[in-house]
Amino acid sequence: MVKDQMDQISKGLEDVNLKWTRLTSIDGEKGILKYGGYRVEDIIKGGALVEEVQYLFLNGELPNKKQLADFQGKIREGYSVPKYVIDAVTNLPPESDSVALQMNAFAALAATMKFKWDKQTDRDVAAKVIGNMAAITAAIYRHTSGMQPLELEPGNSYAESFLKATFGKKPSQQEIDAMNTALILYMDHEVPASTTAGLVVVSTLADIYSGIVGSLAALKGPLHGGAAEAAIAQFAQIGDPAKVEDWFNQNIVTGKSRLMGFGHRVYKTYDPRAKIFRSIATDLVKNNTEAEKMYKIALKVEELGIKNMASKGIYPNTDFFSGIVYMSLGFPLKNDIYTALFALSRVTGWMAHFIEYVEEQHRLIRPRAVYTGPEERSFVPIDRR
Amino acid sequence: MVKDQMDQISKGLEDVNLKWTRLTSIDGEKGILKYGGYRVEDIIKGGALVEEVQYLFLNGELPNKKQLADFQGKIREGYSVPKYVIDAVTNLPPESDSVALQMNAFAALAATMKFKWDKQTDRDVAAKVIGNMAAITAAIYRHTSGMQPLELEPGNSYAESFLKATFGKKPSQQEIDAMNTALILYMDHEVPASTTAGLVVVSTLADIYSGIVGSLAALKGPLHGGAAEAAIAQFAQIGDPAKVEDWFNQNIVTGKSRLMGFGHRVYKTYDPRAKIFRSIATDLVKNNTEAEKMYKIALKVEELGIKNMASKGIYPNTDFFSGIVYMSLGFPLKNDIYTALFALSRVTGWMAHFIEYVEEQHRLIRPRAVYTGPEERSFVPIDRR
Numbered sequence: 001m002v003k004d005q006m007d008q009i010s011k012g013l014e015d016v017n018l019k020w021t022r023l024t025s026i027d028g029e030k031g032i033l034k035y036g037g038y039r040v041e042d043i044i045k046g047g048a049l050v051e052e053v054q055y056l057f058l059n060g061e062l063p064n065k066k067q068l069a070d071f072q073g074k075i076r077e078g079y080s081v082p083k084y085v086i087d088a089v090t091n092l093p094p095e096s097d098s099v100a101l102q103m104n105a106f107a108a109l110a111a112t113m114k115f116k117w118d119k120q121t122d123r124d125v126a127a128k129v130i131g132n133m134a135a136i137t138a139a140i141y142r143h144t145s146g147m148q149p150l151e152l153e154p155g156n157s158y159a160e161s162f163l164k165a166t167f168g169k170k171p172s173q174q175e176i177d178a179m180n181t182a183l184i185l186y187m188d189h190e191v192p193a194s195t196t197a198g199l200v201v202v203s204t205l206a207d208i209y210s211g212i213v214g215s216l217a218a219l220k221g222p223l224h225g226g227a228a229e230a231a232i233a234q235f236a237q238i239g240d241p242a243k244v245e246d247w248f249n250q251n252i253v254t255g256k257s258r259l260m261g262f263g264h265r266v267y268k269t270y271d272p273r274a275k276i277f278r279s280i281a282t283d284l285v286k287n288n289t290e291a292e293k294m295y296k297i298a299l300k301v302e303e304l305g306i307k308n309m310a311s312k313g314i315y316p317n318t319d320f321f322s323g324i325v326y327m328s329l330g331f332p333l334k335n336d337i338y339t340a341l342f343a344l345s346r347v348t349g350w351m352a353h354f355i356e357y358v359e360e361q362h363r364l365i366r367p368r369a370v371y372t373g374p375e376e377r378s379f380v381p382i383d384r385r
Numbered sequence: 386m387v388k389d390q391m392d393q394i395s396k397g398l399e400d401v402n403l404k405w406t407r408l409t410s411i412d413g414e415k416g417i418l419k420y421g422g423y424r425v426e427d428i429i430k431g432g433a434l435v436e437e438v439q440y441l442f443l444n445g446e447l448p449n450k451k452q453l454a455d456f457q458g459k460i461r462e463g464y465s466v467p468k469y470v471i472d473a474v475t476n477l478p479p480e481s482d483s484v485a486l487q488m489n490a491f492a493a494l495a496a497t498m499k500f501k502w503d504k505q506t507d508r509d510v511a512a513k514v515i516g517n518m519a520a521i522t523a524a525i526y527r528h529t530s531g532m533q534p535l536e537l538e539p540g541n542s543y544a545e546s547f548l549k550a551t552f553g554k555k556p557s558q559q560e561i562d563a564m565n566t567a568l569i570l571y572m573d574h575e576v577p578a579s580t581t582a583g584l585v586v587v588s589t590l591a592d593i594y595s596g597i598v599g600s601l602a603a604l605k606g607p608l609h610g611g612a613a614e615a616a617i618a619q620f621a622q623i624g625d626p627a628k629v630e631d632w633f634n635q636n637i638v639t640g641k642s643r644l645m646g647f648g649h650r651v652y653k654t655y656d657p658r659a660k661i662f663r664s665i666a667t668d669l670v671k672n673n674t675e676a677e678k679m680y681k682i683a684l685k686v687e688e689l690g691i692k693n694m695a696s697k698g699i700y701p702n703t704d705f706f707s708g709i710v711y712m713s714l715g716f717p718l719k720n721d722i723y724t725a726l727f728a729l730s731r732v733t734g735w736m737a738h739f740i741e742y743v744e745e746q747h748r749l750i751r752p753r754a755v756y757t758g759p760e761e762r763s764f765v766p767i768d769r770r
Contacts, residue, residue: 038761366581385448
């Protein structure tokens with residue numbers, strides 16, 4: 001192909017602005033992430049419930065107490081999902097990929113739910129979907145762990161209800177807080193591949209459930225949502241803090257392998273989310289021997305990674321410590337469940353972007369391709385080929 | 386938002402080149418569509434089986450007889466799908482949307498099939514998926530029509546096997562030819578929303594089944610795959626050829642409603658596919674009274690549409706007559722089945738684009754957004770809001 005044609009292609013859509021947004025802003029040079037103008041670390045320090053942040057994404061402002069209570073009520077409506085949605089999960093083999101099971105559940109909703117984009121109802125549907133997602137993800141964890149799904153109970157908060165329906169016992173306040181924080185940290189990150197895929201879907205005015213299915217399909221990929229699991233799988237492979245240095249020299253320095261959980265298309269410094277995950281892991285891992293070992297390995301890998309790569313702008317990203325937090329909470333490193341937990345949080349960001357796009361800046365997404373194939377040729381029937 | 390920021394956004398990605406392709410080229414001014422350099426009308430006139438064109442998309446050349454027989458063998462391997470994939474369809478209510486049911490079936494495959502992008506195996510998997518898609522779509526038609534799915538039999542051709550498993554009886558040669566032609570005409574059209582959504586998905590190195598789920602989700606939208614059904618629904622609404630003129634003046638001329646099946650982002654003249662669908666409909670509708678009435682209405686709408694809009698570059702597109710062909714073949718205007726038939730054909734184009742992208746021009750698709758929200762603000766805890 002001639003170079004001229006290559007130059008016409010926006011590879012990976014890097015530097016292409018797909019939309020405007022009031023939701024999330026990233027300063028990749030300084031390592032600052034803000035939701036609607038609020039720094040993510042201030043939101044966590046301020047003790048916000050994830051529901052407050054979900055409300056912020058859907059409404060542009062943080063809620064007062066009454067608004068929060070109303071919003072939580074709408075989320076709770078989604079805690080019950082139709083039986084065929086849970087069946088769409090449990091009919092598949094327990095060794096299934098958890099994100100694909102989320103795709104099945106949302107495709108089942110897309111198959112049956114009446115939905116029309118409408119400013120009057122979009123936010124109510126989104127709140128209900130946030131509830132649906134907790135019920136679906138808890139059911140997926142239980143099914144892939146060989147247990148019957150449980151009903152979601154209202155409880156005191158979204159994080160508590162989710163953990164209780166997942167593990168079947170009342171979680172500690174420390175566990176609730178860690179889950180709440182993880183749900184806030186993964187909520188949105190502008191327009192990565194998953195959000196982009198969903199935006200392309202809803203640009204055809206397909207329903208919100210189909211948009212989520214499109215986003216889940218993209219999140220499933222190892223270059224996107226799979227990274228949290230890949231990072232901790234890498235720590236598990238190393239197996240021992242004493243082996244980190246040799247492993248690092250052999251694989252990363254000499255072998256030029258990719259260090260999982262390091263580096264980001266946008267951040268050129270320490271990802272602010274990674275700092276928070278690191279800090280909550282410090283205490284939380286004390287509950288779980290395996291997670292504690294992973295954390296010690298991670299700290300050593302982090303030290304060597306920064307020493308070797310910080311000068312190139314390559315630092316730990318959000319996925320570096322998040323798997324350790326999930327493991328401490330009791331989630332096993334299997335069936336892609338850590339990516340499903342990413343989706344449990346991100347579904348709010350996806351829907352908020354969809355709503356912004358469809359309501360205020362809608363246009364069918366239809367790029368072009370540069371043709372580089374054969375010139376016109378005559379068709380020869382198969383008898384003469 | 387300031388105008389400067391708006392100017393930075395590539396709305397709808399119009400004029401953005403996402404990739405290069407050797408598959409399809411469109412001359413929108415002249416109304417020419419070519420697959421790998423062959424004009425689509427020459428392929429049809431030359432009597433190609435759809436399998437020959439599927440082979441062309443996946444291998445870059447038309448097959449000889451031996452290559453075709455091998456390829457058909459690989460497709461037939463996909464005629465049997467795991468029971469839980471058909472169950473993913475039949476467990477949902479029969480009034481479900483057909484494209485969402487395809488999403489369910491492919492999400493079930495994504496949940497369970499081992500897949501890794503690999504030049505040695507990508508094309509074999511794609512051939513099998515072409516077979517899977519026929520089995521799944523036939524099962525969806527039968528389930529949404531209240532009948533048990535049937536096994537797909539090898540038969541003489543893809544179109545024949547599909548029609549037989551759908552309607553449970555041997556189709557006529559005329560029906561096989563019409564189905565074969567429809568399958569060729571919808572096979573690819575560069576990078577519309579559905580192909581783009583799937584490309585975003587596989588750019589994360591997610592599996593091919595998840596890519597298809599992403600594409601299906603986008604196809605489901607009324608601005609994309611839903612158009613064939615919308616066009617014929619519009620004819621059904623008019624109800625009588627004698628009422629076309631009044632309807633057209635009231636709704637299109639005075640009411641400024643959108644004329645479904647007319648106009649295209651790329652074509653500014655008669656869509657070459659519409660000409661072929663029109664021509665096969667001429668004889669085929671004689672088998673079906675309802676379809677014949679729709680056809681007479683369509684011809685009158687077409688005449689008025691061209692008279693009123695051709696000067697603006699708005700002409701019939703491929704969806705204008707295709708629904709009439711599907712109806713003549715016996716498919717009912719319900720459950721979004723015409724869009725599912727579109728997907729049955731297009732899945733080959735989707736996979737051929739995925740393979741081109743992942744194997745030869747891979748880059749994670751990650752555009753940016755322009756932030757237009759509030760400046761930095763201090764977090765105020767809920768007790769003080």
